Amino acid sequence: MSDAPVITDAERDELRRHGIMLTSLGELAAWGRSKSVWPLQFGLACCAIEMISASMARFDIARFGSEVFRPSPRQADLLIVSGTVTKKMAPQVIRLWNQMPDPKYCIAMGACAISGGPFKQGYNVLKGIDRFIPVDIYIPGCPPRPEALLHGLIQLQEQIRTGKRPTPAKVARPGECTIPEFGEHDLEPAKDPAVWQPPVITRQP
Amino acid sequence: MLTPEQIRDRLLARFPGAAISVVTNPGSSGQHSLLLPAGEGRAIAEFLRDDPELALDFCSNVSGVDWPDKEITETVKKTVPDPAGGPDKVVEEKIKKLQPGYLEVVYHLYSMAKKHGPVIVRLRTGNRSDQVTLPSFMPVWRSCDFQEREVYDLYGIVFEGHADLRRILMWDGFKDFPMRKDYEEPDDYEWEPTPHDDVLAKAKVHYPATAPAAAPAPEGKA
Numbered sequence: 020m021s022d023a024p025v026i027t028d029a030e031r032d033e034l035r036r037h038g039i040m041l042t043s044l045g046e047l048a049a050w051g052r053s054k055s056v057w058p059l060q061f062g063l064a065c066c067a068i069e070m071i072s073a074s075m076a077r078f079d080i081a082r083f084g085s086e087v088f089r090p091s092p093r094q095a096d097l098l099i100v101s102g103t104v105t106k107k108m109a110p111q112v113i114r115l116w117n118q119m120p121d122p123k124y125c126i127a128m129g130a131c132a133i134s135g136g137p138f139k140q141g142y143n144v145l146k147g148i149d150r151f152i153p154v155d156i157y158i159p160g161c162p163p164r165p166e167a168l169l170h171g172l173i174q175l176q177e178q179i180r181t182g183k184r185p186t187p188a189k190v191a192r193p194g195e196c197t198i199p200e201f202g203e204h205d206l207e208p209a210k211d212p213a214v215w216q217p218p219v220i221t222r223q224p
Numbered sequence: 225m226l227t228p229e230q231i232r233d234r235l236l237a238r239f240p241g242a243a244i245s246v247v248t249n250p251g252s253s254g255q256h257s258l259l260l261p262a263g264e265g266r267a268i269a270e271f272l273r274d275d276p277e278l279a280l281d282f283c284s285n286v287s288g289v290d291w292p293d294k295e296i297t298e299t300v301k302k303t304v305p306d307p308a309g310g311p312d313k314v315v316e317e318k319i320k321k322l323q324p325g326y327l328e329v330v331y332h333l334y335s336m337a338k339k340h341g342p343v344i345v346r347l348r349t350g351n352r353s354d355q356v357t358l359p360s361f362m363p364v365w366r367s368c369d370f371q372e373r374e375v376y377d378l379y380g381i382v383f384e385g386h387a388d389l390r391r392i393l394m395w396d397g398f399k400d401f402p403m404r405k406d407y408e409e410p411d412d413y414e415w416e417p418t419p420h421d422d423v424l425a426k427a428k429v430h431y432p433a434t435a436p437a438a439a440p441a442p443e444g445k446a
Contacts, residue, residue: 205410
């Protein structure tokens with residue numbers, strides 16, 4: 020599917036006003052894909068409670084086509100990293116990600132999954148799952164409200180539909196993310212440079 | 225319930241000559257504790273559990289404490305004879321001493337039968353490097369099982385007589401003891417958006433030596 024649309028949205032709306040619907044097979048597939056994102060049934064910490072809450076009747080993630088939480092990574096499209104990723108847990112999370120079939124998406128839910136959160140300077144917590152997995156959507160909060168998760172999901176759907184994902188599936192990673200080994204002092208490697216590089220900040224001396 | 229001094233005397237009557245002392249707590253809680261010798265620790269623990277007066281049948285909590293080597297200054301008063309023949313002078317001399325460090329494990333014991341507690345019991349290792357073995361109380365109180373494993377994992381105290389002494393939180397190949405005061409954590413401070421204090425010092429190592437001419441826009445957390 021091509022990233023750039025053939026005609027602009029304004030032109031498409033103009034045609035639609037005249038009763039002509041113009042689309043491509045790729046666009047149709049992307050639209051369908053965006054409305055049936057199946058998350059992996061997988062929780063790590065308190066954010067998972069909010070994720071469960073989002074899937075229940077009050078917030079009802081089914082309205083957006085994501086109610087089918089799959090217990091097997093083979094059937095899931097979306098990995099919601101909902102909670103603290105400890106260094107001991109990180110290889111298992113990345114292994115689950117590797118087991119998911121393409122196209123697959125990752126939401127880092129909450130402060131811990133984004134950066135380690137309140138445990139950032141601890142000896143046992145990974146400083147953000149994006150050091151190993153390409154993350155599409157970051158949802159801040161500690162934990163985020165279910166509405167925030169729904170908002171993040173809608174943002175992801177929009178990115179899938181328009182093909183404007185920050186980390187498209189064709190990013191330079193041949194199939195699998197690096198699964199770190201348990202080292203003597205830390206995970207080895209402690210981060211995957213192919214996936215994550217620390218941002219360069221210019222600071223005043 | 226018996227006071228720590230009464231328990232000490234009761235223990236000394238049963239174990240004459242054992243180095244049991246009361247460690248006072250100057251805080252407002254006033255929870256004083258008993259320091260037990262490591263050698264007879266197991267026998268004393270069994271006595272504490274089986275003694276009908278104490279009947280401490282439940283160990284609620286096991287904690288590890290790290291006391292690193294500490295430099296202390298002692299002030300000693302000396303009388304120096306005056307060479308001029310006058311009266312002796314009193315001179316204060318400050319001596320710096322290195323107080324050797326040790327590891328400590330603290331048990332909080334309760335009695336379900338007599339509904340009293342806690343009785344706080346401490347054990348200390350010889351040093352922090354090679355004499356780190358203490359008797360395990362797991363055969364006495366089963367609830368010590370996981371908690372002693374955690375103390376072993378994070379402080380490196382080896383419990384002799386523990387049936388299954390493995391790391392419980394960190395992985396098996398891990399070599400460090402993270403809760404010790406001199407633990408050196410891996411240097412992964414390359415991305416600290418809002419560093420301050422200790423974190424700032426650690427993050428500064430990773431700052432670029434000179435500011436790049438055209439800094440790229442911050443990315444990564446898109």
